[in-house]
Amino acid sequence: MNLGETGMAFEIWVMANEPLVRIGFFVAVFALVALWETASPRRALLLSRKQRWTANLGLVLLNTVVVRWVFPVAAVGMAALAAERGWGLLNLYAVPFWLAVPLAVVAMDFAIWLQHVMVHAVPALWRLHRVHHADVDYDLTTGARFHPLEIVLSMGIKFATIALLGAPVLAVLVFEVLLSACAMFNHGNIRLPARVDRVLRWFMVTPDMHRVHHSVEDDESNSNFGFNLTWWDRLFGTYREQPRAGQRGMTIGIRDHTDPHEVARLPGLLSLPFKGPITDYAINRRPYSAKALADAPVFKSQPQQESK
Numbered sequence: 001m002n003l004g005e006t007g008m009a010f011e012i013w014v015m016a017n018e019p020l021v022r023i024g025f026f027v028a029v030f031a032l033v034a035l036w037e038t039a040s041p042r043r044a045l046l047l048s049r050k051q052r053w054t055a056n057l058g059l060v061l062l063n064t065v066v067v068r069w070v071f072p073v074a075a076v077g078m079a080a081l082a083a084e085r086g087w088g089l090l091n092l093y094a095v096p097f098w099l100a101v102p103l104a105v106v107a108m109d110f111a112i113w114l115q116h117v118m119v120h121a122v123p124a125l126w127r128l129h130r131v132h133h134a135d136v137d138y139d140l141t142t143g144a145r146f147h148p149l150e151i152v153l154s155m156g157i158k159f160a161t162i163a164l165l166g167a168p169v170l171a172v173l174v175f176e177v178l179l180s181a182c183a184m185f186n187h188g189n190i191r192l193p194a195r196v197d198r199v200l201r202w203f204m205v206t207p208d209m210h211r212v213h214h215s216v217e218d219d220e221s222n223s224n225f226g227f228n229l230t231w232w233d234r235l236f237g238t239y240r241e242q243p244r245a246g247q248r249g250m251t252i253g254i255r256d257h258t259d260p261h262e263v264a265r266l267p268g269l270l271s272l273p274f275k276g277p278i279t280d281y282a283i284n285r286r287p288y289s290a291k292a293l294a295d296a297p298v299f300k301s302q303p304q305q306e307s308k
C-alpha cells in the first residue's frame with residue numbers, strides 16, 4: 001500500500017468512525033473535568049448542578065439532532081468533498097500532508113476566533129450568542145451551551161472555512177476533538193496552580209483566562225475570545241489578564257437576565273434571543289462614561305444624546 005492508498009484508507013475509517021471518536025473523547029474529557037470540579041472547585045456555584053446540567057446538556061442533545069437534520073454531511077464529509085474536487089488553498093498548492101494538517105488546524109482556530117468576535121459585535125448575532133453568556137455559573141457544561149441557531153451559523157461558517165482552506169479530513173477531526181476537549185477544560189470550574197496557568201496561557205486558553213470573557217462587565221466580556229490558542233487575543237489586542245473584581249469576586253452572566261427560569265431552563269434558553277428591546281446591547285452602544293464622552297473631541301461640539 002503506498003502513502004496515497006494509506007491516506008485514503010484512513011479517511012474512509014475516519015468517515016465511518018467519526019461520531020464514535022468524538023463521543024469517546026467527549027465522554028472521557030467530560031468525566032475527567034467533572035471529577036476535577038468536584039475535587040477542587042474554583043468558585044461556589046449559585047444554582048444546583050442538576051438544574052443547570054439538565055438545561056445545558058438538554059441543549060447539547062437538541063443541537064446534535066438539529067445539526068444532523070440541517071446538514072447532509074458532517075464537517076469531515078465536507079473536507080473529503082473538498083479533497084476530491086481539489087477545492088481550497090491547501091489542495092490548490094499541493095501542500096504536503098504533514099504541513100497541511102497543523103496549518104489547517106491553526107487556520108480553523110483563527111476562523112473561529114474571528115467568528116466569536118463577530119457574534120459579539122453584530123447586535124442580532126449577540127442575541128443568539130448571549131445564550132452562552134447567560135449562564136450565571138461557569139462550569140464544563142457552560143462550554144457546550146449554544147443556541148441551535150448559533151450552532152447552525154457556526155456549522156455554515158465551518159463548512160465554508162474547510163472548503164476555502166482545503167482542510168484535510170484528519171485536520172478537521174483533530175480540530176473538532178480539540179475544540180470540544182478545550183471548551184470543557186477552559187469552562188471548567190477548576191483550580192490550576194498560578195504558575196501552570198501562566199505558562200499554559202502562552203499558547204492555550206486556561207479556565208481563568210476564559211472566565212474573564214463571561215464577566216457581566218461589557219469591557220471584560222469583550223475580551224479573551226479564544227477557545228484553543230491564546231495567540232489571536234494577544235496579537236489583536238483583546239487579551240485581558242484578570243477580571244477587576246478577581247476570579248472569585250467577579251459576577252458571571254449578562255446584566256438583567258438572572259432569573260433561573262430564563263437562564264437555566266431549556267424553554268427560557270431557546271426564547272432568550274427573542275426577548276428584550278433590540279437596543280439592550282450592542283457593541284456600538286456601549287455606555288461610555290461621562291468623562292470619556294467629554295474627553296472625546298468628536299462629541300464636544302454636538303449636543304449629547306441620551307443613550308438608553
Ligand SMILES: [Zn+2]
Pocket residue numbers: 116120129132133213
Ligand atoms: Zn462570547
Ligand SMILES: [Zn+2]
Pocket residue numbers: 132142143187210213214
Ligand atoms: Zn465561553
